Amino acid sequence: MTFSQSAAQDAPMRVAALGGDPGPAALAGANAVRELVSIALDALVEGVRARGGPVPAGGPAAVGEAVARLDPWASAGVGAETAITELSTVLAAGSADPVDPWCAAHLHCPPLAVAAAADLVASVLNPSMDSWDQAPAATAIEQGLTEGLARLCYPNAERPDALVTTGGTESNLSGLLLARQAAAARGPVVPVCGRNSHHSVARAAWILGLPAPIPVDCVGDRMNPAALAEVLSGLAAPAVVVATAGTTNSGAIDPLEEIADLARAVGAWLHVDAAYGGALLLSDRRPSPLTGLDRADSIALDLHKLGWQPIAAGVLACRDADLLRVLDVRADYLNADDDTEAGLPDLLGRSLRTSRRPDAFKIAVTVRALGRAGLGELVDRCRDTAARVASAVTAHPDLRLWAEPTLSTVLLRPLAADELEAELGPDAGDALVAAVRRGLLDDGAAVLGRATLAPFSEEGWDGRDRLWLKLTLLHPHAQESDYLPLLDLIALRARQELAAR
């Protein structure tokens, strides 16, 4: 067979890699990628330097202006080198960069170099996971990875299984879908979830045509088992209980054992959203706050959080492979009966998507590079740093801590907000907290998160939630000393806000 060589003569149109011809021409595609990657990384470094901090200053207007000069639709084509240089510089200069410790708002991690490089290999070869004849090796790699992930979630199950998803949102949707189908014979399923649960749970219920979830009260951002028992006792329809292992607001982990007992007693499906906290499974540290997790029917994990993968790297684990069979689907062009009978793996039912990027590849490369325990050590580092930063908050004369961190989230409030609240009421206090966050963002100084929460202990609570500043610490190499000046800056800004009012 021959391969048309025209691809190698026109750089912007070069395809990524060449097959078929094992001679020197086979290198042209890979070399085109290599050259463009080199150009792109130079541009990226240039952009990072131009930014100088965790996020660009000036808000959407400033960033939008830089981007508008590079309208992709405006010209006849500027060529690959120019386009990737210009746009990579602008993207890097205009990024909120999680590699900077002061970019700490969200479950938004700095990716490992090895994972990013592996993801490029996936892009170049472009396997699609919806049929074996588009992804022979990628299929086997995914199978090996998901077997291990399933075993990590369910060490004692007979036939656990796991699927790769786009993230916690798709995993939660899939968990609810499995629950809907498992209960179908007993009537429409009713979702029940803590008030601490991620918004994607209610959104999934809406997409799936289920009733809006019944909310269960929390204490200390953890589902209250007594409140769950009451909700379940009043329910005639089959339920799916959604618990959270690592809330977005505080990293709190629901009391999984008690919830599992209650769910089992009424025959409810138990789905645990462990998109954040599930990473503790990688660590050897004991005791684990995840005890009871393996009693869930399905579990959402996200390795683009504590797992340091480029997005997307979501997982849905299930205690029994047979429960996933409701996702099976046949399409003659992808999984014809005679192919399946001949032993070609039938992958179509392993996702709600059809064309599907091999996100398993970068995860597999990372796990093989660092080992499960190596990744677990990075998780432990983040937790240790968070504990130390929390102590520094407690010791700080102008800040107070919400509670000791469970995972790697530190919630804090400037005392200036409490002082303003005493004078002008809680709205004013919250507005001060919001202004500190926004001011640091607008100035390009820091990216802080926000959380609206009851106090950790509800003793003497007035019943109104307050706004807290949130540090979600996902950088495994950042240290307490990286954050101390940030605590001072927050306190200073809060004092300035108070003085200005």
Added chain:
Amino acid sequence: MTFSQSAAQDAPMRVAALGGDPGPAALAGANAVRELVSIALDALVEGVRARGGPVPAGGPAAVGEAVARLDPWASAGVGAETAITELSTVLAAGSADPVDPWCAAHLHCPPLAVAAAADLVASVLNPSMDSWDQAPAATAIEQGLTEGLARLCYPNAERPDALVTTGGTESNLSGLLLARQAAAARGPVVPVCGRNSHHSVARAAWILGLPAPIPVDCVGDRMNPAALAEVLSGLAAPAVVVATAGTTNSGAIDPLEEIADLARAVGAWLHVDAAYGGALLLSDRRPSPLTGLDRADSIALDLHKLGWQPIAAGVLACRDADLLRVLDVRADYLNADDDTEAGLPDLLGRSLRTSRRPDAFKIAVTVRALGRAGLGELVDRCRDTAARVASAVTAHPDLRLWAEPTLSTVLLRPLAADELEAELGPDAGDALVAAVRRGLLDDGAAVLGRATLAPFSEEGWDGRDRLWLKLTLLHPHAQESDYLPLLDLIALRARQELAAR
């Protein structure tokens, strides 16, 4: 602010890029990526050479054995360089490589080098599109890209809009979801789609809790407007009509103008799955078989098909931005009211996902590199090549053509299958076709698709579909001469199969 330098000292744990410190240390992360990419691309070339053809020989067993030696869960970690070398080699050696013209089964494209390199930049910076403070520049880049895509789909609409999705499957689901919500006041919506529609339409209906779609008969793999009129006239509930512009089986495009007239007459939502054919919008060639497309309420596009992007690069366009507002969702930690009021873009409702990779970036870089018309020329090349290969099939003494290609799909059948059918019946003929495809796949010689279809013209048809071999030609630089030996090989294998029976 300081940045912990420990990241630069331990290669496997290096994060991808460094910010915050504009000195030489800022280069360490980017250099770690550069070195690992170089190692990975060397390994990739090695794997492509080892494969030697479009797909590895020996089926799942051979590939699985190579992968099993690299179990990510088996060891304490082998280091980044070793892991990425081993696994990239195995992935490349075990890939069905769409860069090889004889890998032509599916809508599975060879990605452009510039798109793959841009996707690496996205991986390294890892913006997440669910809030502005995780993706300042990526937000603006996505906005510019989707505005242009929306305008391409709806040149005459006042406020068209478009969302980035994981592919046609999510776009079809989103289109049906929009239709469900738009009709909510009039009762549950009923999907109506051609028998030629993609399986994801029925799957979306199932996920969304809608009734199974009512199928509409086709002629020549195109929806029959008379049959649609009959279905719609018998329907009391509000409908969503799903038409196809570029079927997976043959690339046929439904009569969009007539379907739009019928849908409008009954007030039905019209969604067009243009995941394959929508790429014709990039081309300047006229007349376009897409006439009428802009009368759809929503349109699915896929730039990881004719658009040469690494997966994923899906799009959902909608004729009016207001119709997308049903997807709005609020989550205080991502789009607090005071942020939205202050002008931070509210992105959360622009996807069914939450954490979301900036797939818009690679598409924007590609469009800016080649220009819209430059991409359109690549689309035209594929169509021209398909037309020439179709002529070669017609001229071939041992093959027959299903019909002239509409897009870039060529369906053919070895005459040996017809001869066997005349002797032993249609099952035997189809089995011969399946055996030719499987044999070439098992041998690592070629990756051919399959399609079960009625004849293009149904005159004198016996009512039973037949199995055809499918060539989906997505390589913009492959030429007719690349495929002529493949046609001969197919004919030869068919003769050999016939002789062996």
